[in-house]
Amino acid sequence: MAERMAESETTPSSITASLPSNDGPKFIDPIDKYSALIVRGTIVGAGMIGIGLFLKNSRLFARFETVSQIPKDIIRKELELKGRVREILPSGELRIEHEPIIKLPTIFRQKSINQKGLLNVRLAGLDISKAGQQYISKDLRLTNKPVTFTVIKPAEDLPNTIDADVTVKKNFVTRTNLNVDLVRRGYARVPAPDHIKHLKALQSVPAYSRLVSKLLMSEKVADRRGVGVWERDTWVESVQSAPSQFVGYVRAAAITKFAFLMYNVTKDVVLYGVKVAQGTWYMFLTICSYLALGYRKFGQGVDRATSTYNRIKNKATEK
Incomplete structure (x- = not known):
């Protein structure tokens, strides 16, 4: 006992201070303190990056700004796309801003400058008259109205244009197919069978062939009604024009x-x-x-x- 007391007395004070004490607080390494936070932050950051890549590449959130961005599967499966008409050209061609299936919050969306990223959409299967072009650009008032359109095929003569079957949403219930409506009103007609591009599309694109069949039925209706390009003279005009x-x-x-x-x-x-x-x-x-x-x-x-x-x-x- 006396020897132990002597050894404790001879032990240096610096060594005694470095030894852990059972009665005092425990010593915590700072690396162990922040390692869990670093690991969690890395996991959360990787997850956010993955979510961002998913939102950028997923078709549910994709916004098509050019024709080349539209996947071929959408054209082949004839899936409907949504958008808003931002501009109407004098030729009757629509410039549509495509809207994704699921809209992201405003902070995640990129704002277009000077109307960049608008799809040039031409009504498929139609030869529109001048009266029809005026009807589209002035009477319908389609600017900023929501539409749905099905891409039939890319336009052969225009590189950044698509031929589509366009449906206009007038209200919560009523929807009007613009292609059929123009034909029924006599403002447009199906191209002649001797048209080379029209004939080639009929033979190679099934969706175009089905659309043309529907438009031909509408042509018969317009022909019976005698409106637009199928307008016929009255009997008085017929009698007056008999000598000539x-x-x-x-x-x-x-x-x-x-x-x-x-x-x-x-x-x-x-x-x-x-x-x-x-x-x-x-x-x-x-x-x-x-x-x-x-x-x-x-x-x-x-x-x-x-x-x-x-x-x-x-x-x-x-x-």
């Missing part, structure tokens, strides 16, 4: 065309013959004038030879 139509029929008849042909041929032959006769007559007169001049010179030569001969003869007689 009769004259047109007579002029278009084959016998009339043959008579005009013979008249023109005969006139040309006579005029050509007159010109040939005039040329021949002028040539004859020219030849006669040259012959007369030559004959006069020949007569003058004969006279000079005769006078010379007589003069020589007289001299010989005198000698």
Whole structure:
């Protein structure tokens, strides 16, 4: 016991201070204190980055600004896209701002500057008249209205344009297909079968073929109603135009065309013959004038030879 007390007395005070005490507070390493916070922050940051990449690349949140950004699966499956009409061109082409399926909060959305990122949408399967172009740009008032559109195919003649089947949402209940509505009102018609691009699209794009079949049915309705490009004259106008139509029929008849042909041929032959006769007559007169001049010179030569001969003869007689 005395030896232990002696050892404790001989132990340096610095070593005693470094030894842990059972009665005092525990010593905590600062690295162990913040390691859990660092790990949690790393996990949360990686999760936020993953969520950001998902929001950027997912089709649910994607916003298409160019035609090249639209996946081919959407075109092939004929999925509907939503958007708002921001501008209407004089040709009837719509410039639509595409809206994603699920909208992100405003802080996550990038604001477009000077209307960048608008899709040029052309009504598929239609040959729009000038009255139809005015109807779209002025009467419908589509600017800033929500629409849904199905991409039928990219436009072949315009690089950043798509041909689409567009549906306008007028209110909470009513929706109007713009392609069909224009045909039913007589403002547009399906291109002719001899149109090369139209025929090629009918053979290669099933969605375009189905849309054209629907539009042809609408054409029959417009034709029966006689509106727009299928508008027919009234009976009064038909009676008034009967004389001019009769004259047109007579002029278009084959016998009339043959008579005009013979008249023109005969006139040309006579005029050509007159010109040939005039040329021949002028040539004859020219030849006669040259012959007369030559004959006069020949007569003058004969006279000079005769006078010379007589003069020589007289001299010989005198000698």
